Amino acid sequence: MRVKKKKSTVDSQKIAFYFVLGIASLLFVSFVFRAIILVSKSKFDGHHRFTIQVSKSGQKEEALISLEPSSRMLSVLHLPEGPAVNPVSRFLEVPIDGHVILTSESQDRYLVGLLKLETDIGGKDVSLILAKLILQYNQLKTDLTIMDIVRFAWFSKGVHKNMVKFVAVSKSLTESSIDRISSSFFPDTDLQKENATIAVVNATGVSGLGNRLARFISNMGGTVVSVSTGKSDEEDSKIIKRTKKSYTFSKLLQVTGFREAEIITPTPVPPDSLSLIPKEESIETQDSFVSDIIVVIGKKSLSKFVF
Incomplete structure (x- = not known):
């Protein structure tokens, strides 16, 4: 009788052990699965420039925090009056990788604290403020994952004060003044190093779009060699x-959301033949031949362009 009772107790313990093990395994698999999804949705790769727009809900004031991990440089741009044109990527002609909207007064003070630092700002200051926002992640309106903000805060921590730039931008600045600031504060060093030549072709019938995209690409560090219609x-x-x-x-x-088109094999045009080609066609033929990349702007989704 005692043997049966002892055996029954052992069996119960085994069942309990396997039950707990099964639950733990399910929790572990669930955690790994969620981590994989989180990483796959993450935008910040830790290698290339990443820019975050921070704004207050219902207010015009905004700030951009931009990090270049490879060179350990951090840029903070303050728009006290907001941009003259929305979205801010259109006003500054630079790509924005993520957006954070502060929805409460307790969160607003973090942005105020960041901007009050101005020239005395360091990477640790930015990292600390972002770390505080992480604790209130569920109250933020953002298209970034919590992994993006954690990694951005971590990389910012290692940026020395001498490598942090701060500027306040008025919405009344001229385009040339804005371009000087944008090209200085938001260049992608990998684009600059690669130095691929880019031809922009405006095929929308809307005047000025080609030049706007050229500014956008140039400010982010691209090499635009021509703009044509x-x-x-x-x-x-x-x-x-x-x-x-x-x-x-x-x-x-x-950054543009444009589709990838088929690769074209260049066909050299003999110099003697260029004079026989109509002027408009001659421009496009030369652009296609000399540039590494051709960007063609079409009419579809004009209102969705970020530049």
Whole structure:
């Protein structure tokens, strides 16, 4: 009788052990699965420039915090009156990678504290403020994952004060003044190093869009060699790669949302024949031949352009 009772107790313990083990395994698998999803949705790769727009709900004041991990540089740009044109990427002609909207007074004070530091700001200050926002992540309105903010805060921590730039921008500044600031505060060093040449073709029928995109690309560190008008309007916007220099190509696809087009094999045009080609066609033929990448702006989704 005692043997049976002892055996029954052992069996119960085994069942309890396997039950607990099963629950623990399910929790572990669930945790790993959620971590994989979180990482896959993360935007910040820890290698290339990443810019976050921070704004207050219902207010015009905004700030941009931009980090270049490879060179350990941090830029903070303050827009006390907000941008003259929305979105802010259109006003500054730079890509914005993520947005954070502060929804409570307790969160607002973090932005106020950041901007009050001004020239005495360091990477640790930015990191500390972002770390405090992480604790209130569920109250933020943002398209960033908590992993993005954690990694951004971690990388910011290692930036020395001498490598932090701060500027306040008035919405009344001229385009040339804005471009000087944007190209200085938000360059992507990997774009600059690759130095792929880019031709912009405006095929929308809307005057000025080609120059706007050229400013946008130049301010982020790209090399625009020409801006021209298409022979006819096109519906779809597209980017054509003519080189193995892939980072610039993938970055342009990411920030513009344009589609990837088929690769065109260049056909050299004999110099003697250029005079026989109509002027408009001659411009496009030369652009296609000399540039590594061709960006064609189409009419579709004009209102969604970030530049």
